[in-house]
Amino acid sequence: xxxxxxxxVLKLNDEVAALNRKRLQxxxxxxxxxxxxxxxxxxxxxxxxxxxxxxxxxxVIVGDLTTQRDADRMARxxxxxxxxxxxxxxHLEAHHVMQAMAHxxxxxxxxxxxxxxxxxxxPVGFDLGQDVKVGMFCTTGGDDKAAKxxxxxxxSSLLLLSKMDLLPYVPFxxxxxxxxxxxLNPLVELLQLSAITGDGMDSWVRxxxxxxxxxxxxxxxxxxx
Amino acid sequence: xxxxxxxxxxxxxxHDYLPEKAVxxxxxxxxxxxxAIDPDSMRWAWNALMLxxxxxxxxxxxxxxxxxxxxxxxxxxxxxxELERRCTCGSDQIRLTGGNELQMVSIEVDDAAPEPDNSxxxxxxxx
Numbered sequence: 001x002x003x004x005x006x007x008x009v010l011k012l013n014d015e016v017a018a019l020n021r022k023r024l025q026x027x028x029x030x031x032x033x034x035x036x037x038x039x040x041x042x043x044x045x046x047x048x049x050x051x052x053x054x055x056x057x058x059x060v061i062v063g064d065l066t067t068q069r070d071a072d073r074m075a076r077x078x079x080x081x082x083x084x085x086x087x088x089x090x091h092l093e094a095h096h097v098m099q100a101m102a103h104x105x106x107x108x109x110x111x112x113x114x115x116x117x118x119x120x121x122x123p124v125g126f127d128l129g130q131d132v133k134v135g136m137f138c139t140t141g142g143d144d145k146a147a148k149x150x151x152x153x154x155x156s157s158l159l160l161l162s163k164m165d166l167l168p169y170v171p172f173x174x175x176x177x178x179x180x181x182x183x184l185n186p187l188v189e190l191l192q193l194s195a196i197t198g199d200g201m202d203s204w205v206r207x208x209x210x211x212x213x214x215x216x217x218x219x220x221x222x223x224x225x
Numbered sequence: 226x227x228x229x230x231x232x233x234x235x236x237x238x239x240h241d242y243l244p245e246k247a248v249x250x251x252x253x254x255x256x257x258x259x260x261a262i263d264p265d266s267m268r269w270a271w272n273a274l275m276l277x278x279x280x281x282x283x284x285x286x287x288x289x290x291x292x293x294x295x296x297x298x299x300x301x302x303x304x305x306x307e308l309e310r311r312c313t314c315g316s317d318q319i320r321l322t323g324g325n326e327l328q329m330v331s332i333e334v335d336d337a338a339p340e341p342d343n344s345x346x347x348x349x350x351x352x
Contacts (some may be wrong), residue, residue, distance in 0.1 A: 001336065005242050005329045008252065009234050090227060120226035120263045124325065150308065151259045154321060183319060184308065 013126055016094035018095040020101065020129025027106035029059070030215040031114065032208070033092075033128050034153060037145070038118030043070045045136070045204075050077045052205045056212075061100040062115040063092040069090030069160040070115065070175055091122035094129060112214065113154055120149040131215060132157040139163045139172045147180040158189045158207060161207065165194040228262060228270040231327070235285070238275055239332050251284040251333035257326040258306070286332075293323030293352055 024031050036042050043062070050058055059080040062070040073203035082100040084092060091173050097114060106112075114130060115134065116123040124133070135156035140163050146153050153159065159181060167174075181190060191207065193200025239252045256262045264287055271285040291304040298316030304323075310316050 001249075001334050003242055003244075003332050003334060005238075005331050007238060007242075007329050009238060009327045009329050012234060012237055067228065091230070091231065092330060122230070125227065125260060131289075149261075149326075150321070151261060154325070155261065183317070184321060187322070 007132065010125060010127075013094045016163065017127035017129040020094055021131075022042045023101065024112065024129060027109065027110045028219060029106055029112050030218070031063060031112040031128075031130040031132075031214045033114045033116055033123070033130035033133045034136060034189065035116045035120070035123045035156070036077050036106065036118065036160075036162075037120045037138070037141055037174045039120055040118070040136050040138040040141060041195055042071060042115050042118070042136055045160070045193075046115055046170040047074060047077060048195040048198070048201055049205065049208070052072065052201055053111070056110045058113060059104050059106075060113050060115065061092075061097060061104075063096065063117045064154060065089070065117065080109065084118055090117055090119050091126055092116050092128055093126050097128045110123050111208070120145065120152050124151045124155050127182075132211060134158045134160060136160045136162055137177075139167045143172045143174070143177040144176055144186065145179075150184050153181055153184040153188065156185075156188060158191065161190065161192045161203070163194060163196075164192050165197055177181075229273070230284075231262065232270040233331065235253065235271070236278070238329055241332060242297040242329075242332055247334040249280075249283050249332060250335055251286060251290070252329065252334075253286045253331045254308060255288045255290055255326055257290045257324040257330045257332050258308070259321075259324040260327050262287070262289075262327075264289065287303045290324065290326055292321065295320045295322045 001077050014153055034042050042153050045058060060074050061084060063084045063086055064070055065087065065143050068083050071081050074081045084096045084100050088222045101198040114128060133156050181188065191200060235252055239249055239255035241347045243249050258302060267287055277283060291306050292308055293304050294309060296312035296314060296316055297320050299312060299314040301312055310319060312319060
């Protein structure tokens with residue numbers, strides 16, 4: 001006997017993500033899911049962001065298959081960090097974030113940064129309950145990575161190109177990279193930066209602040225209606 | 226290897242729709258190319274999950290959907306399995322309009338297996 005279904009395969013993950021989103025909105029925490037390949041500079045960017053936004057109470061959930069190394073790095077800057085080890089899992093799922101959130105005092109946070117497991121493919125399809133997904137590429141990864149990974153380009157609210165300080169030393173054609181992105185997602189914003197030299201960090205920090213203001217305004221409107 | 230997570234999600238969702246006492250025989254999935262699902266990896270992940278669950282072989286029918294494209298210059302709409310970069314009109318202003326699907330479309334089930342007849346379990350002469 002055939003039973004028609006027509007249902008999103010990741011429905012159960014999405015249901016948990018909706019619970020996360022509701023909890024985060026109640027606590028007024030703006031949440032960013034940062035996705036990118038291993039070694040593209042996600043941890044370095046979060047370290048630099050923690051330093052640049054020292055007036056904002058920031059929590060960090062960091063996902064890796066194994067080790068506490070990223071959490072140890074960030075613990076030098078903040079004590080609001082929770083490491084998630086996914087074991088064999090190549091991406092974070094909503095239940096990982098739910099478990100990590102249980103270890104955080106969300107009412108004492110303004111911003112939650114989720115560093116996803118290093119991977120340009122798998123994290124994209126899994127809603128975690130974030131407000132925005134940010135996709136990260138790096139100059140050392142090559143200018144073809146956007147074209148080869150359309151899903152992250154299409155699903156991100158913002159794309160970052162990191163390690164701009166290394167651009168003179170690697171064969172990376174910015175025009176090719178930009179054109180590939182424009183073709184896949186004409187509306188996505190793109191920022192170029194270096195977490196090490198600090199170049200471009202002001203734009204990134206401004207972007208976060210402006211999105212947090214929009215988030216707070218939206219919450220006020222929702223509270224009134 | 227997100228195929229393992231997806232296989233697990235398929236398993237859970239299929240069992241949400243499985244009538245009581247019915248036996249799952251087949252699950253049909255439609256996946257767009259944006260989801261970057263490798264059919265061989267998906268089959269491997271599904272079979273590994275069957276082993277882990279101790280389940281009898283349940284067929285996974287995976288249909289790979291094409292990209293849905295539209296030319297911003299001439300408005301032509303078409304589908305393609307490769308992500309084409311240029312329209313027949315010459316424009317490179319190609320927009321993606323579909324390809325993000327990951328849906329369970331149907332499951333195939335057998336009615337419940339007959340209950341084992343235990344009425345004569347203790348009958349007959351004891352050995």
